[in-house]
Amino acid sequence: MRLATLRDGSRDGRLVVVRRDGEAFADASRVAPTLQDALDGWEEREPALRALAESVDAGGVEVERLDPTRLLSPLPRAYEWVDGSAYLSHVRRVRKARGAEPPPTLETDPLVYQGGSGVLLAPCEDIPLPDAAWGMDFEAEVCVVLGDVPRGAQDAERHVRLLCLANDLTHRNLVPPELAKGFGFFQSKPATAFSPFAVTRDELGDAWRAGRPHLRLSVRWNGVQVGDVDAGEMHFSFDDLVRHIAKTRGFTAGTILGSGTVSNADPARGWSCIAEQRALEMIEHGAPRTRFLEPGDRIEIAARDASGRDVFGTIRQRVVAT
């Protein structure tokens, strides 16, 4: 089942169910008006939503043509956005690029940070760039949307309701002074964008294994594919991440948990954020050659399954000066 949120002028939009081919949708608001509402009562609502999705696929329900620019982020505002950094080649390269050592516990203790979740960008929404000198970068990630997670939870399996993609934007040049203050990211992380669809795990088939999404992510910058990365290379699984974040508190339904920038040890797979490429260039040439984002740039992020289907729809954004 694939769910999406239609822009309707309200803060939370309107829940819709997406047809299997991704070309049409049906209103789901008679089951749940919003995705947050569906997640709040998932055990009751999931069966009704699945029944509706089956009717949509069977042609038994009135549908509308799906235009991704009419969609909001699946959760236009979320109660929490917690982002991990589970691909260690990313951590190693980016820290090297800013002259910081990876923490000694890199392989045993997951890195996560608390992101801002009250204003999230739509999948095709412009990326506002107030100042190009801040070094705007994209980051392609896989996320899980959680149900209620009690403190002390030990695994993700029972708590993952949906999966989606994120474009976790970062002002790279604001990161070093901010992290030097000791309290983590704040101004360096503007609003994050999410994929058109949030999908149940069964949509991944056997690509969901051991708490990891074994999917290929395609990352395109101005039409050129810069990354064809394997999201299955997570060092920490979503089980590990859930165990980590739930050590001292619980989470409400609708919490979004991100994998961190998808990154592969093999540089031939390319990159899903500019900072990594710049880091590799510094190692090879002594200085970065690839610039950060500028107004007019276009970014596309999508994940295809083994059959070639665009699982989450494509994040397709343009950078605009503001």
Place this chain on the structure above:
Amino acid sequence: MRLATLRDGSRDGRLVVVRRDGEAFADASRVAPTLQDALDGWEEREPALRALAESVDAGGVEVERLDPTRLLSPLPRAYEWVDGSAYLSHVRRVRKARGAEPPPTLETDPLVYQGGSGVLLAPCEDIPLPDAAWGMDFEAEVCVVLGDVPRGAQDAERHVRLLCLANDLTHRNLVPPELAKGFGFFQSKPATAFSPFAVTRDELGDAWRAGRPHLRLSVRWNGVQVGDVDAGEMHFSFDDLVRHIAKTRGFTAGTILGSGTVSNADPARGWSCIAEQRALEMIEHGAPRTRFLEPGDRIEIAARDASGRDVFGTIRQRVVAT
């Protein structure tokens, strides 16, 4: 006007208006079912809520006796909880206690971190303590609840809807290893508790000046007053904090923004978190003498105005082993 959220079995509780004497409340759900809903449509709903509050004070509406243990946090789950650290004597003492230097920009660039907001403790809810070795500490803070804040906002005046208090709990012994990883607090910050009432600025009278709440906070630990601190001593005002957090993104209505632990340069005012007292003991005696929280401990936090009125109601919590 003073608002509160009654526990009714739902995730967001039910909005109530509190009588001037704090002894009774009236259901406000015919105006707005929840506080979040009131904040989402504040311009329309504020006048109706104020009219209801006037009727309550005039005895023209049916009321119920107010029992603070029936209240949830004003926002039982919030879209964001952003916490500053605007009292510099706190930063200086606590960093000294853990052998860390304050950042060189301490007086010019506010420290803020993104807190977890999806599960918030009620004002009289037990504080769960899984492991006393984690060094549980309380922190008394003043918070503002914001309306919609656009990116680039320059002041708090237009955006502050309500004020409340927080008990920002911290596992002190989890802080140094976590901050050493570079991404800020996560496991070291369990769920935060908030005061019974969230109040409009006019309830503070002239105690709200230049974006600062000039109120005395009383902090009691097992019945003993350990702090009688002046919340007006904020180095950074809420205007400064709003300008800081809105540099690169906007915020949705219902975002909670905290002052950080209230702290005064004059040690005779006492303390509103244990870490500060331990820091002073280390300076004086070479070692801390005051222990962190243990099961059975009771914490009370309240703010009184010049007339002695308990403005936000009293946070009254007990620590329980879990």
